[in-house]
Amino acid sequence: MRKDWKLHIIVLFFVFIGEAIGVKQFNLGVGTVALFPMLYVLLMGGIVSFPKLKWMNEVQMKKAAGILGISFMLFVAKLGSMLGPSLPKIFEAGASLAVQEIGHVIGTIIIGLPIALLLGMKRESIGATFSIDREPNLAIISEKYGADSPEGRGALGVYICGTVFGAIYLALLAGFLGSLGIFHPISLAMGAGVGSGSMMAAASGALAVTFPNDADDIALFAAAANLITTILGTYICVFFSLPVTARLYEWLEPIIGRKSKEAEK
Template identity: 75%
Template structure:
């Protein structure tokens, strides 16, 4: 930990990226049928990805691991800030009532109903189970590893989505949230709730984009996104164990022979049961 904090090269790069991002500022690109909201965090994510590209050798693997450690600390501070905002806004959250709880259904069912058929159509086998039963953050990886093993097809599917989410998830959700917000048919608070998918980085990116599109709702967006993210994190593990994973397995057995390019063999069906 001390070595991470004392790595002044990392701190210098972060400071430089923050300055560049703030100088560029927030931008909106009108696409005619919607708007892409660009904001400092999005620029920093992209520039950070470029700088850490192994071929450039600007950062060593050890420095990248140190950066990941520091990122965990930074998100703790970010969550603490959200906590100070949640307290005074509890009445607003309670007023939302069942709408806040009900929208959580989409975080679990959406990945299955939309993701599983597409994964099968693209030719994935049992990997599609691990890839689509959740958004595959750390607790979800643990569930799959415990049930099937990390080296199983299900484990590879979950790990693949985890890696893609880590590399591209924040950027993707930032662009998607800004675009959907600009369409005008969804309320900013409902979009803020949808931003709380159980990942701190994805939630921060999505809520940041929404704040650019709806500056008057900036505080409420942060509050409801944080509340939804906390709710997803608390309930997510249990819902995935007792609902999402069993439902995904059942749907896989039903859909794979119909739309799958690689129908499951008898032995595969036994193992996925």
């Protein structure tokens, strides 16, 4: 704790600057891109932790990742306090909440696996596309195939991409899709309830910026969707996502897989 005070001071400083800049929206013609404090602080953090600068060492960065988990808990507590008074509203949307979870689960596989195969990936594609590959999913895949298997490497690859640009990407995607006006903010909020803390925070934040009048409902339904994913996620992965992805791989690979044997690292 004493050794981490630098981290907290930096974060306090970032938050101060980020919140002072506030929300900026840019019109791209077809839709808008929303920039907001969460993205600024993420970027500032990325610069400070940039390895070449040597401002932070590996241990400090790992510490920051640990504190990230703790700070997510406070966010969850806040969201929980919004859920309590709105339970009737949540139950009313029960059918959508249940079905969106199916979307979260198969959305990664349905378009992920065919594209991975078309790009020439082999068994890596199973690990890469059976889930969004956060920590719990990594544990599942290394238990089944081993961390150093092709499947494990595929999962780790997506995991690393997730830490590096997952939150930024989902924030931009959510804000952009929202601004197109095709989907209702509540449906988008459920989409934002993905199983990763920083991705969910960033995506629901982007939606709240895009639809300021629905900000509370967005937080509410993103939280509900995320809670379902957190509770059911592991079971769904073990008993559904992973076996189904492996099966689909066996079936699709001979059809659309590239002939060349080059393996993706």
